[in-house]
Amino acid sequence: MGLDSNFSPQKRTSSLPTTVAKGRHSSGRGGPPRGRQIQKTFNNIKITILCGFVTILVLRGTIGVNLSSSESDAVNQNLIEETNRILAEIRSDSDPTDPAQPERDLFLNETYALGPRISSWDSDRKIWLENNPEFPNFVSRNRPRVLLLSGSPPNPCDNAIGDHYLLKAIKNKIDYCRLHGIEIVYNMAHLDRELAGYWAKLPMIRRLMLSHPEVEWIWWMDSDALFTDMVFEIPFEKYKEYNMVIHGYPDLFYDQKSWIALNTGSFLLRNCQWTLDLLDTWAPMGPKGPIREEAGKVVTKFLNGRPDFEADDQSALIYLLLTQKEKWMDKVHIENSYYLHGFWTGLVDTYEDLMAKYQPGYGDQRWPFVTHFVGCKPCGSYADYPVERCLRSMERAFNFADNQVLNLYGFGHRGLLSPKIKRKRNETVSPLEYVDKFDIRRSSSDGTSRLSR
Amino acid sequence: MGLDSNFSPQKRTSSLPTTVAKGRHSSGRGGPPRGRQIQKTFNNIKITILCGFVTILVLRGTIGVNLSSSESDAVNQNLIEETNRILAEIRSDSDPTDPAQPERDLFLNETYALGPRISSWDSDRKIWLENNPEFPNFVSRNRPRVLLLSGSPPNPCDNAIGDHYLLKAIKNKIDYCRLHGIEIVYNMAHLDRELAGYWAKLPMIRRLMLSHPEVEWIWWMDSDALFTDMVFEIPFEKYKEYNMVIHGYPDLFYDQKSWIALNTGSFLLRNCQWTLDLLDTWAPMGPKGPIREEAGKVVTKFLNGRPDFEADDQSALIYLLLTQKEKWMDKVHIENSYYLHGFWTGLVDTYEDLMAKYQPGYGDQRWPFVTHFVGCKPCGSYADYPVERCLRSMERAFNFADNQVLNLYGFGHRGLLSPKIKRKRNETVSPLEYVDKFDIRRSSSDGTSRLSR
Numbered sequence: 018m019g020l021d022s023n024f025s026p027q028k029r030t031s032s033l034p035t036t037v038a039k040g041r042h043s044s045g046r047g048g049p050p051r052g053r054q055i056q057k058t059f060n061n062i063k064i065t066i067l068c069g070f071v072t073i074l075v076l077r078g079t080i081g082v083n084l085s086s087s088e089s090d091a092v093n094q095n096l097i098e099e100t101n102r103i104l105a106e107i108r109s110d111s112d113p114t115d116p117a118q119p120e121r122d123l124f125l126n127e128t129y130a131l132g133p134r135i136s137s138w139d140s141d142r143k144i145w146l147e148n149n150p151e152f153p154n155f156v157s158r159n160r161p162r163v164l165l166l167s168g169s170p171p172n173p174c175d176n177a178i179g180d181h182y183l184l185k186a187i188k189n190k191i192d193y194c195r196l197h198g199i200e201i202v203y204n205m206a207h208l209d210r211e212l213a214g215y216w217a218k219l220p221m222i223r224r225l226m227l228s229h230p231e232v233e234w235i236w237w238m239d240s241d242a243l244f245t246d247m248v249f250e251i252p253f254e255k256y257k258e259y260n261m262v263i264h265g266y267p268d269l270f271y272d273q274k275s276w277i278a279l280n281t282g283s284f285l286l287r288n289c290q291w292t293l294d295l296l297d298t299w300a301p302m303g304p305k306g307p308i309r310e311e312a313g314k315v316v317t318k319f320l321n322g323r324p325d326f327e328a329d330d331q332s333a334l335i336y337l338l339l340t341q342k343e344k345w346m347d348k349v350h351i352e353n354s355y356y357l358h359g360f361w362t363g364l365v366d367t368y369e370d371l372m373a374k375y376q377p378g379y380g381d382q383r384w385p386f387v388t389h390f391v392g393c394k395p396c397g398s399y400a401d402y403p404v405e406r407c408l409r410s411m412e413r414a415f416n417f418a419d420n421q422v423l424n425l426y427g428f429g430h431r432g433l434l435s436p437k438i439k440r441k442r443n444e445t446v447s448p449l450e451y452v453d454k455f456d457i458r459r460s461s462s463d464g465t466s467r468l469s470r
Numbered sequence: 471m472g473l474d475s476n477f478s479p480q481k482r483t484s485s486l487p488t489t490v491a492k493g494r495h496s497s498g499r500g501g502p503p504r505g506r507q508i509q510k511t512f513n514n515i516k517i518t519i520l521c522g523f524v525t526i527l528v529l530r531g532t533i534g535v536n537l538s539s540s541e542s543d544a545v546n547q548n549l550i551e552e553t554n555r556i557l558a559e560i561r562s563d564s565d566p567t568d569p570a571q572p573e574r575d576l577f578l579n580e581t582y583a584l585g586p587r588i589s590s591w592d593s594d595r596k597i598w599l600e601n602n603p604e605f606p607n608f609v610s611r612n613r614p615r616v617l618l619l620s621g622s623p624p625n626p627c628d629n630a631i632g633d634h635y636l637l638k639a640i641k642n643k644i645d646y647c648r649l650h651g652i653e654i655v656y657n658m659a660h661l662d663r664e665l666a667g668y669w670a671k672l673p674m675i676r677r678l679m680l681s682h683p684e685v686e687w688i689w690w691m692d693s694d695a696l697f698t699d700m701v702f703e704i705p706f707e708k709y710k711e712y713n714m715v716i717h718g719y720p721d722l723f724y725d726q727k728s729w730i731a732l733n734t735g736s737f738l739l740r741n742c743q744w745t746l747d748l749l750d751t752w753a754p755m756g757p758k759g760p761i762r763e764e765a766g767k768v769v770t771k772f773l774n775g776r777p778d779f780e781a782d783d784q785s786a787l788i789y790l791l792l793t794q795k796e797k798w799m800d801k802v803h804i805e806n807s808y809y810l811h812g813f814w815t816g817l818v819d820t821y822e823d824l825m826a827k828y829q830p831g832y833g834d835q836r837w838p839f840v841t842h843f844v845g846c847k848p849c850g851s852y853a854d855y856p857v858e859r860c861l862r863s864m865e866r867a868f869n870f871a872d873n874q875v876l877n878l879y880g881f882g883h884r885g886l887l888s889p890k891i892k893r894k895r896n897e898t899v900s901p902l903e904y905v906d907k908f909d910i911r912r913s914s915s916d917g918t919s920r921l922s923r
Contacts, residue, residue: 060513068521132897145902152911171889173634180633181626187640188656195655200648203641206872206891208881224879227901228909419659426677428661436624438659444585448680449598456681458605 129211129301129308131223138290142230152231154288156198161233161253163285165194166221168204169240169396178408179396185415186240192422193244196457199236215281215330216303223296226288239282240396242358242389243414245368247421248457249355249380251285260287260348261295264358267351274339276316276323279351280358281331282389291348298341302333355380361390362402365410368417368433377421388414409434425455582664582754582761584676591743595683605684607741609651614686614706616738618647619671619678621657622693622849631861632849638868639693645875646697649910652689668734668783669756676749679741692735693849695811695842696867698821700874701910702808702833704738713740713801714748717811720804727792729769729776732804733811734784735842744801751794755786808833811842815855818863821870821886830874841867862887878908 146154155161167190174180187203194201207213208220218237225235234253256262265279286292302312305327312328316336323332338345356364364385371384380386390411392401400407413433420429427442442451453459599607608614620643627633640656647654660666661673671690678688687706709715718732739745755765758780765781769789776785791798809817817838824837833839843864845854853860866886873882880895895904906912 064517064520067517133899135899135901141900141902145905169637173631177630177633178626180630180637184622184633184637184640185658187637187644188658191640191644191654191656195653201644202648203644205638205641206876206881206883206889208879208891228878228905230902230905423659425681426661428659430659436659438661446586446588447594448588449594449683452598452681452683 129304131209131220131296131300134297135227135293136290138227138293142288145230149231154231154233159254160198162231163199163234163236163251164225164229164232165190165199165201165236165238166204166218166225167201167238167240168217168221171205171207174396175398176395182395182408182411183240185411186243189243189415189418190238192418193247196247196422197250200232211304211306212300213305216300216305218281219296219300219303219330222286223293226286226292230288232288234285234287236285237281237283238387239389241391241393242282242387243411243418244386245359245364245388245414245418246356246377246380246384246386247418248377249384249386251357256285256287256350258348259350260289260291261285262350262352262357264353264356265351266353270335270339270351274319274321274335276320276332276335279331279335279338280360280389280391281334282391283358283387295345299330299334299337302328302337303330356382356385356387359385359388361388361393361410361414364388365413368413372417390414421457425451425457427451582757584662584673584749584753587750588680588746589743591680591746595741598683602684607684607686612707613651615684616652616687616689616704617678617682617685618643618652618654618689618691619657619674620654620691620693621670621674624658624660627849628851629848635848635861635864636693638864639696642696642868642871643691645871646700649700649875650703653685664757664759665753666758669753669758671734672749672753672756672783675739676746679739679745683741685741687738687740689738690734690736691840692842694844694846695735695840696864696871697839698812698817698841698867698871699830699833699837699839700871701830702837702839704810709738709803711801712803713742713744714738715803715805715810717806717809718804719806723788723792723804727772727774727788729773729785729788732784732788732791733813733842733844734787735844736811736840748798752783752787752790755781755790756783809835809838809840812838812840814841814843814846814863814867817841818866821866825870843867874910878904878910880904 146152153162167187169183174183190201193199202221202225204217204221207217208224209217212220222235222237225232236251251262261284263279263281263284269275270278286295301308302316303309309327312333313326316328316332317323317325319336319340320332338349365388375383377384390407393407393411394400395407395411416430416433416435423429423438424441427440427444428438429441431437431439445451599605606615620640622636627636643654646652655674655678657670657674660670661677662670665673675688675690678685704715714737716732716734716737722728723731739748754761755769756762762780765786766779769781769785770776770778772789772793773785791802818841828836830837843860846860846864847853848860848864869883869886869888876882876891877894880893880897881891882894884890884892898904
């Protein structure tokens with residue numbers, strides 16, 4: 018508001034004359050009525066002018082602030098309007114040649130399908146691998162070929178800062194995957210409009226499996242999950258007999274039927290027939306609209322602690338695995354010996370302690386593998402936690418991880434909240450010594466961790 | 471502004487009384503002075519109250535609008551303030567234990583150095599490669615190991631949409647590099663505060679060379695450059711005798727000494743002693759402050775068409791290569807047979823024509839390899855082109871490229887401006903046929919392009 022803080026009506030009006038100046042027309046004893054009339058008119062004019070003056074002053078205080086806004090504010094405003102306009106146009110479906118796909122009105126007795134049923138995937142894939150030795154399903158002796166899948170919606174985030182953290186999160190994933198020979202697919206398209214939102218991963222997983230027979234494991238990771246142990250590697254030999262690896266707690270799962278017994282923010286699926294069958298069984302609870310609503314009620318009733326809302330993929334999976342446990346659970350490994358998914362609230366404030374006591378490579382509470390910012394929703398508007406806490410925590414996790422990458426280059430962040438970095442080692446004419454000492458890939462390949470803090 | 475648009479001082483004051491009501495104290499003929507005094511006082515009180523009333527009404531009109539703004543506006547405003555506050559805190563250098571690095575006050579006779587001079591890199595690296603056969607400098611028979619380096623500043627963009635396009639640009643690079651077995655480093659830190667901005671690539675290139683002896687070529691690509699030919703591969707065999715590959719025009723370079731004869735938005739440097747020497751010669755024009763200013767004047771004077779501003783890395787490189795051409799140019803390949811860098815203005819409107827006539831794999835004007843959005847600066851505030859034109863064009867380039875990736879999965883964008891995708895092929899029970907037909911990596915590995923439109 019443009020008013021001067023000292024402004025008060027009383028002060029202003031105290032400058033108004035309290036006496037009428039005596040003039041030629043002032044009435045004397047028994048002055049003429051006409052003079053009195055003039056006097057009154059004059060008084061009223063004064064009132065009018067003064068009130069108008071006060072009003073204009075007040076108005077000017079308000080308008081004046083806007084008029085004197087800096088040129089750069091105007092430029093920014095212009096920029097924002099231009100941006101919004103073009104984005105609105107971009108977002109509108111402007112292809113006239115392609116009729117809009119009609120909304121599918123599925124009823125509960127018509128089952129949604131991800132695609133035509135494939136039943137010979139294991140043998141088909143085996144033959145393909147034999148015919149294509151240049152695309153093996155392993156990258157080295159012990160290491161299967163893994164593809165990390167993540168993604169975010171095609172449109173800009175509701176909250177401006179959201180895209181910045183999506184960018185940092187994908188950089189984080191690029192770093193981990195480069196160090197460990199994992200390919201990345203970052204999906205920004207909805208393959209199936211019915212399965213949008215958290216369900217969008219299902220059609221994409223299936224699509225990647227069928228298009229990349231050389232990939233042995235597909236690893237889904239949420240965009241709000243960060244790698245925080247750059248050394249730790251998933252112990253794939255442990256999962257020879259399994260087709261799904263997911264973080265969770267068996268007692269929460271089997272005994273309590275908790276809706277958060279497992280976490281679908283970071284999990285692995287083997288590229289095989291079993292997985293296609295699981296996806297086919299899982300997906301029908303997902304189509305948005307009445308089906309997803311109804312499924313939501315079913316899972317809320319069945320699972321413990323679940324609020325009432327439409328079916329999410331995680332609840333649906335837990336429900337499916339519990340109600341058909343004999344069919345699926347022999348091939349599902351519920352993992353909690355390391356943080357394949359690590360819920361952020363208990364982890365982010367411990368980083369400095371961990372840096373003092375431990376070193377990367379443990380993957381567990383000593384050095385969490387993945388820190389997952391469940392509920393922060395930096396890309397959306399309605400987070401479950403205060404924005405400040407989330408942003409701070411994500412910044413800390415990002416820098417905690419980035420330090421482990423920069424270590425090879427001799428740098429580290431000035432603090433876990435600082436984007437600035439500082440040298441940890443002087444430059445040298447023999448840089449290869451440090452490569453031998455600090456390159457994470459070397460510690461992976463020979464099994465020992467050489468990364469020093 | 472909260473004022474009612476119908477408000478005008480005149481209208482309000484017209485409701486003010488124009489006559490003074492006659493009352494017991496009104497002066498009659500020859501009324502007592504005391505009565506007159508009371509009358510005047512009463513008039514003044516009226517003036518005060520009325521002006522105060524008017525003022526309050528005006529104020530309320532202003533305040534009232536703010537009070538009645540929707541709850542969501544308040545939430546958003548809160549969110550923005552929270553975000554800005556935490557970001558300001560994050561950006562402040564808050565590590566008390568590390569004294570701020572003093573500003574280096576370099577004079578023109580003191581040469582800035584990226585690091586201590588290394589003079590035996592070729593032999594050191596050769597020995598290291600022999601001792602580390604698990605990290606060869608090639609990925610297959612004909613293909614050297616390449617590392618793509620890109621990056622953006624550590625802080626959010628000035629313009630909210632900037633981060634969204636940085637995200638899309640890195641996804642674009644992830645896709646190309648996955649298809650062609652190239653590693654990515656996405657740098658979001660300033661290794662050297664003196665060489666910030668466009669110069670920041672120099673210390674990072676050097677750092678990566680020395681830390682990754684297994685990498686044969688470092689490929690710098692600007693964050694505003696997109697791959698638009700997902701099939702084309704750099705013909706590395708052509709560059710056996712060269713150490714630098716950069717897009718440009720020999721006549722503009724040698725004859726016209728144009729400041730845009732070469733483009734440092736996308737170029738390759740071999741990991742060798744020659745490159746270390748070039749970087750050592752190039753960098754000293756970069757330190758911000760008087761040196762960069764002075765260097766700017768020198769290059770403006772020497773090069774044709776250059777405006778007057780501080781030295782940028784591109785002008786400095788052209789200047790250096792021209793003034794020392796005998797030393798460097800035998801190892802520099804000025805490439806323009808394909809768009810290692812493709813200036814966007816002449817390309818983005820041709821995509822539909824190209825799609826009608828050609829197919830990916832040419833890399834040249836028939837299907838540009840890289841479309842580079844020079845001057846668009848989506849992350850900053852001051853672009854050289856209208857925002858709308860830039861955003862539209864970047865969206866088109868992104869989708870043009872994305873279509874080539876989605877082709878394997880049977881999808882494509884509804885239009886080059888649309889984030890939505892549609893099926894191009896029906897689902898099938900024999901997906902492996904399409905893998906054989908559409909997987910870009912297969913066309914790369916056997917040299918023929920099988921990608922159909």
